Amino acid sequence: MACAAGIAAAQQSPTAPTAKTLSPQDADLAWQKATAKFAPQRQAILSRVAKHMNDGPFRNDWASLQHYSSPQWYDDAKFGIFIHWGVYSVPAFGSEWYSRNMYQQSMPDFAHHVATYGPQSKFGYKDFIPMFKAEHFDPQAWAKLFKDAGARYVVPVAEHHDGFAMYNSQLSEWTAVKMGPHRDVIGELEKAVRADGMRFGVSSHRAEHDWFFDGGRQFDSDVNDPRYAGLYGPAEAHMAKDDQNLADDWTYVSQAWLDDWLARTAELIDDYHPDLIYFDWWIGHPTFRNTLPKMLAYYYNEGAKRDGVVVNYKLGDFAEGAGTLDIERGQLTGIHPTHWQTDTSISNASWGYIKNDTYKSPKELIHLLVDVVSKNGNLQLNIGPRADGTIPEDAQKVLLAMGGWLKTNGDAIYGSKPWRTFGEGPTEVVGGTFQDTKTKPYTAEDFRFTTKNGALCAIELGWPEGGKAVIHSIKPDDHVRAVSLLANGQRVEWQQQPDGLHLSLPAQPVGDYAYVYRIELAQ
Numbered sequence: 001m002a003c004a005a006g007i008a009a010a011q012q013s014p015t016a017p018t019a020k021t022l023s024p025q026d027a028d029l030a031w032q033k034a035t036a037k038f039a040p041q042r043q044a045i046l047s048r049v050a051k052h053m054n055d056g057p058f059r060n061d062w063a064s065l066q067h068y069s070s071p072q073w074y075d076d077a078k079f080g081i082f083i084h085w086g087v088y089s090v091p092a093f094g095s096e097w098y099s100r101n102m103y104q105q106s107m108p109d110f111a112h113h114v115a116t117y118g119p120q121s122k123f124g125y126k127d128f129i130p131m132f133k134a135e136h137f138d139p140q141a142w143a144k145l146f147k148d149a150g151a152r153y154v155v156p157v158a159e160h161h162d163g164f165a166m167y168n169s170q171l172s173e174w175t176a177v178k179m180g181p182h183r184d185v186i187g188e189l190e191k192a193v194r195a196d197g198m199r200f201g202v203s204s205h206r207a208e209h210d211w212f213f214d215g216g217r218q219f220d221s222d223v224n225d226p227r228y229a230g231l232y233g234p235a236e237a238h239m240a241k242d243d244q245n246l247a248d249d250w251t252y253v254s255q256a257w258l259d260d261w262l263a264r265t266a267e268l269i270d271d272y273h274p275d276l277i278y279f280d281w282w283i284g285h286p287t288f289r290n291t292l293p294k295m296l297a298y299y300y301n302e303g304a305k306r307d308g309v310v311v312n313y314k315l316g317d318f319a320e321g322a323g324t325l326d327i328e329r330g331q332l333t334g335i336h337p338t339h340w341q342t343d344t345s346i347s348n349a350s351w352g353y354i355k356n357d358t359y360k361s362p363k364e365l366i367h368l369l370v371d372v373v374s375k376n377g378n379l380q381l382n383i384g385p386r387a388d389g390t391i392p393e394d395a396q397k398v399l400l401a402m403g404g405w406l407k408t409n410g411d412a413i414y415g416s417k418p419w420r421t422f423g424e425g426p427t428e429v430v431g432g433t434f435q436d437t438k439t440k441p442y443t444a445e446d447f448r449f450t451t452k453n454g455a456l457c458a459i460e461l462g463w464p465e466g467g468k469a470v471i472h473s474i475k476p477d478d479h480v481r482a483v484s485l486l487a488n489g490q491r492v493e494w495q496q497q498p499d500g501l502h503l504s505l506p507a508q509p510v511g512d513y514a515y516v517y518r519i520e521l522a523q
């Protein structure tokens with residue numbers, strides 16, 4: 001509790017500065033001064049990266065990295081769990097961006113913070129850290145839930161934009177080991193997840209931390225206190241017309257920041273050996289272009305000694321093919337030639353836990369999973385635990401319902417491949433990022449297709465009236481031999497006609513959200 005006491009004592013200091021407009025260079029120097037004590041450890045990691053980044057089939061250049069392909073374990077996994085959990089779970093308001101928005105004077109989070117906790121000069125983001133106790137965090141129980149949900153890999157956020165490391169970093173004093181829970185959250189989860197036979201990854205959002213607290217520079221707040229620069233970072237003025245259009249982003253990024261980002265990422269690689277690393281969008285900023293290949297070569301060559309690793313990136317952030325494309329809260333409209341991923345949250349308003357959030361239905365998420373898998377993709381589904389380490393009961397129910405469906409129908413998902421077409425039917429998704437709320441509900445005329453072990457799986461996204469269905473994509477020359485319901489093995493009556501495969505279905509399986517027909521075709 002010494003760290004909490006130190007924070008409280010610093011709050012009472014009469015010398016804390018007020019609003020301070022710093023030049024980009026001065027803001028960066030203030031951060032460098034606050035983290036100078038970690039320079040030897042940082043340099044040791046950077047030297048190790050420089051020495052070993054080319055030890056393997058990859059080199060630290062984009063041409064070499066474009067020979068990457070996702071490993072078989074990942075292509076077969078199809079379904080993973082994402083976890084946004086951190087200090088931002090304490091206020092439980094707005095979203096996981098509360099750490100930024102509480103300093104943005106035009107945001108509801110700002111007004112809420114002042115009304116609830118007082119002015120940011122007296123109670124800043126750092127003051128939530130002692131309240132983040134994680135007293136009910138049970139990594140073994142979490143792992144069991146994720147396995148029962150049917151997940152094959154688990155990816156907690158190791159560090160969000162807020163700069164608070166959820167792991168035992170030797171490059172910062174602002175970590176979950178030294179403050180708050182006083183536990184290595186990432187290390188404990190790694191052991192529990194792997195003990196249950198799942199793959200383990202980490203997510204790093206540190207790149208954005210360079211500017212995340214810039215709003216606190218504009219008024220009297222604790223962001224301006226140099227004693228907290230190790231947490232708040234440079235807090236550079238974020239100069240972007242559109243956060244997603246990095247070509248218009250003029251935010252200052254120093255070489256010192258890039259070096260620190262590389263060292264912290266390599267630290268995660270060396271200490272936790274993740275099977276997957278997920279990066280948020282800002283690593284696509286042009287200043288990262290020369291640093292990224294070093295990290296990728298180092299990580300891919302380390303993974304080549306095992307059975308391969310994955311790096312998820314947003315469109316345009318990497319040279320095409322140098323990693324695994326992630327479409328945030330969105331989908332693709334057709335089969336992608338290489339494996340890809342979508343990530344979305346089980347809740348509707350936020351990635352992190354907030355009070356009174358609502359949750360997507362199991363049916364909606366199973367249909368999303370089926371559509372994505374039919375197009376050669378994976379679904380990484382996010383949950384947001386409460387600050388005390390409990391997972392909301394509504395989220396648990398959704399996960400277990402998905403797991404129930406996968407237990408009986410998973411043979412159409414895990415280890416499957418796309419067919420010659422992803423599907424048929426009247427319902428089309430809107431392609432691109434942040435489009436997941438624009439998709440209309442599927443109907444019984446909507447089918448998605450996968451293949452496995454020589455069989456075709458046709459997944460109907462609704463039960464047809466009268467128990468009669470037609471799959472138009474199956475032509476007369478496809479030579480069907482047998483059809484059965486995958487969930488219970490029941491035989492399905494069928495006829496091939498010029499307009500497709502006609503099915504006369506048995507009784508509707510109880511409690512299913514999508515219906516899988518295993519179709520044997522003549523070789």
